[in-house]
Amino acid sequence: MSQQQDFQLAPELLAPVLAVLNQQQDPYLEQGLVDAGIVVKLGLEGKQLQLGLCYPYTCVSTYRDRVMSITKALVVIDAIDEVSCEIDFQPPKAQFNDKASKIDNIKHVIAVSSGKGGVGKSTTAVNFALALAAEGAKVGILDADIYGPSVPIMLGVQDFRPTSADGKTMSAAYAHGITAQSIGFMIQDEQAAVWRGPMAAGALGQLIKETEWPELDYLVVDMPPGTGDIQLSLSQHVPVSGAVVVTTPQDIATADAKKGITMFNKTNIPVLGIVENMSFYLCPECGNKDHIFGEDGGLNIAKRYKVPLLGRLPLNTQIRNEVDNGNPTLVADPDGDVSALYKAIARQASAELVKLGSNATLSIEITEE
Ligand SMILES: Nc1ncnc2c1ncn2[C@@H]1O[C@H](COP(=O)(O)OP(=O)(O)OP(=O)(O)O)[C@@H](O)[C@H]1O
Numbered sequence: 001m002s003q004q005q006d007f008q009l010a011p012e013l014l015a016p017v018l019a020v021l022n023q024q025q026d027p028y029l030e031q032g033l034v035d036a037g038i039v040v041k042l043g044l045e046g047k048q049l050q051l052g053l054c055y056p057y058t059c060v061s062t063y064r065d066r067v068m069s070i071t072k073a074l075v076v077i078d079a080i081d082e083v084s085c086e087i088d089f090q091p092p093k094a095q096f097n098d099k100a101s102k103i104d105n106i107k108h109v110i111a112v113s114s115g116k117g118g119v120g121k122s123t124t125a126v127n128f129a130l131a132l133a134a135e136g137a138k139v140g141i142l143d144a145d146i147y148g149p150s151v152p153i154m155l156g157v158q159d160f161r162p163t164s165a166d167g168k169t170m171s172a173a174y175a176h177g178i179t180a181q182s183i184g185f186m187i188q189d190e191q192a193a194v195w196r197g198p199m200a201a202g203a204l205g206q207l208i209k210e211t212e213w214p215e216l217d218y219l220v221v222d223m224p225p226g227t228g229d230i231q232l233s234l235s236q237h238v239p240v241s242g243a244v245v246v247t248t249p250q251d252i253a254t255a256d257a258k259k260g261i262t263m264f265n266k267t268n269i270p271v272l273g274i275v276e277n278m279s280f281y282l283c284p285e286c287g288n289k290d291h292i293f294g295e296d297g298g299l300n301i302a303k304r305y306k307v308p309l310l311g312r313l314p315l316n317t318q319i320r321n322e323v324d325n326g327n328p329t330l331v332a333d334p335d336g337d338v339s340a341l342y343k344a345i346a347r348q349a350s351a352e353l354v355k356l357g358s359n360a361t362l363s364i365e366i367t368e369e
Pocket residue numbers: 114116117118119120121122123124145148150224225277278313314315316317319320321323324
């Protein structure tokens with residue numbers, strides 16, 4: 001439970017109110033609202049019920065519908081004519097083990113990874129981070145794709161240069177409501193491409209630990225692609241609460257995604273779910289859905305590894321144009337259908353973290369295969 005309960009109702013009213021509230025199932029936690037610890041405050045003023053809810057996962061865009069449905073159920077009780085509802089969001093703090101070097105200010109680190117390059121991992125990481133923020137969280141993104149940093153361009157902050165007031169820590173960029181750090185702010189693309197493993201690992205460690213992160217609920221880490229390349233020589237400890245694995249549906253990509261899941265399993269990092277990117281092409285002319293890269297690849301992996309399929313994103317010119325021009329879909333079209341898909345992914349991924357509970361956090365220790 002994220003907050004202390006403050007229930008100030010007479011026992012004869014408290015019982016039916018709690019019963020009604022617990023009949024309301026949380027769609028992600030799959031529990032009644034009371035059992036899930038979401039109901040934190042109850043009081044009565046005249047015939048107005050004062051209800052306080054505190055969600056442990058981000059879901060602001062669903063508040064309105066939820067309050068309407070809760071109110072409808074509660075006003076059936078005689079003593080209640082109306083409901084005044086306050087809603088808060090408090091993610092539970094992850095329990096870091098001793099080995100992991102904790103990052104101050106950051107409650108959860110979520111790695112976004114792909115077994116293979118070019119599947120849209122960075123596009124997904126950026127829109128996922130913005131979706132978590134749109135759903136009510138304080139979010140940062142760390143571009144750990146040392147060999148091909150694309151987050152600066154995707155967020156439209158490629159001209160940002162970190163500064164340091166004390167010579168020890170460096171500032172981060174702030175774009176579209178999220179904080180961003182990237183090696184791309186410091187070096188030219190060609191420089192990174194020739195780095196050897198230890199140098200890249202050192203740079204990544206510095207980026208994480210020496211950035212002045214504000215208070216963050218989630219730090220999304222856009223990992224380098226792959227599991228068997230130089231990325232795995234980045235042997236270090238980063239406390240990670242969970243990983244999101246991005247794949248496209250075709251066999252060659254899903255085979256690599258499986259390797260990614262195996263890597264996370266070996267390092268005890270829970271996989272929060274799979275995102276199937278470029279799932280289908282929806283013809284704007286005739287509405288025909290074409291599964292260009294095959295069908296159900298992501299779904300099949302999700303079933304095989306018993307992890308959720310968090311969402312399926314279409315192959316869509318809008319997604320490409322917007323993110324490649326520094327104005328990702330969540331910013332360019334926040335209320336559109338594609339943004340709704342990213343927000344659903346954000347809600348479910350953050351809810352999966354809650355379901356994992358205090359077992360969630362272990363350290364990434366990436367070593368050579
Ligand atoms: N769903 C999509 N529809 C259309 N274009 C997309 C989609 N997702 C990503 N793209 C485009 O595909 C290209 C590659 O995407 P991105 O850089 O996110 O891939 P990546 O997996 O991070 O690549 P790398 O591993 O090489 O860093 C970009 O131009 C991006 O705009």
